[in-house]
Amino acid sequence: MLHSISDRSLVSRFGISPWSSTSNRKSDAVYLYLEEQIIVGALKPGEAIAEQTVADACDCAQGTVREALLKLQQSGLVVRHDYKGTRVAGISRAEAVEIVKIRMQLEEQAGRMIASNISGETRDRLFEILDAMCQAADDNEVFLCSAYDRLFHATLFRQANLRGLEPILERCALHMHRVTLSHRDIPLNGEDIHEKHIAIIETHCNGTPEEAANAARGHVSFLFDRWMSEHTFLSLSI
Numbered sequence: 001m002l003h004s005i006s007d008r009s010l011v012s013r014f015g016i017s018p019w020s021s022t023s024n025r026k027s028d029a030v031y032l033y034l035e036e037q038i039i040v041g042a043l044k045p046g047e048a049i050a051e052q053t054v055a056d057a058c059d060c061a062q063g064t065v066r067e068a069l070l071k072l073q074q075s076g077l078v079v080r081h082d083y084k085g086t087r088v089a090g091i092s093r094a095e096a097v098e099i100v101k102i103r104m105q106l107e108e109q110a111g112r113m114i115a116s117n118i119s120g121e122t123r124d125r126l127f128e129i130l131d132a133m134c135q136a137a138d139d140n141e142v143f144l145c146s147a148y149d150r151l152f153h154a155t156l157f158r159q160a161n162l163r164g165l166e167p168i169l170e171r172c173a174l175h176m177h178r179v180t181l182s183h184r185d186i187p188l189n190g191e192d193i194h195e196k197h198i199a200i201i202e203t204h205c206n207g208t209p210e211e212a213a214n215a216a217r218g219h220v221s222f223l224f225d226r227w228m229s230e231h232t233f234l235s236l237s238i
């Protein structure tokens with residue numbers, strides 16, 4: 001079920017945007033709108049997305065929706081068929097497990113490479129993003145919190161200068177949020193999020209390569225313990 005388009009003005013309240021492309025393209029807004037619906041589980045795997053319905057909800061042309069759907073297809077969030085239309089993609093447990101493993105490997109390695117080698121400017125930026133993330137969590141702005149978390153990890157990973165791997169990390173984080181955020185049984189907790197990410201900032205800014213790698217691994221490995229049960233994927237795999 002589609003909900004109405006979200007008010008993104010609260011982003012300016014935090015004075016920092018989690019969206020890297022701050023273009024004014026309408027299709028980007030439609031993309032974010034649909035991405036949010038899929039990430040938070042308002043649009044379920046297998047559910048059809050009718051271009052006209054989205055165009056009405058977003059007050060835009062059908063061509064704009066098509067452009068956004070193409071980008072969602074490239075992100076692996078929807079599957080498009082000529083004759084069956086567009087449907088929300090599913091994610092199996094097997095795929096999610098591989099995604100977590102890849103993410104873990106990337107962030108662990110980045111941690112090793114950048115430990116104690118992070119500029120004061122980047123450190124400040126990480127704290128700034130973390131504050132916005134925790135605020136979004138306390139306001140129960142689930143998608144915004146997800147966007148800030150992805151920005152946090154992308155900002156840290158950028159320091160390792162592994163540009164070719166950045167889209168892979170971004171993709172892994174996006175799909176993991178889809179698994180975790182569509183199954184939230186308790187509200188997001190800013191304090192808890194703060195504690196988890198502070199450990200990453202501390203070890204990456206002041207720790208040894210192994211301490212940074214361990215913190216990165218710990219941050220991702222809890223996904224295995226918490227979310228990789230068969231039960232989680234009952235409604236996600238199609």
Ligand SMILES: [Zn+2]
Nearest residue numbers: 149153197219
């Ligand atoms: Zn995180």
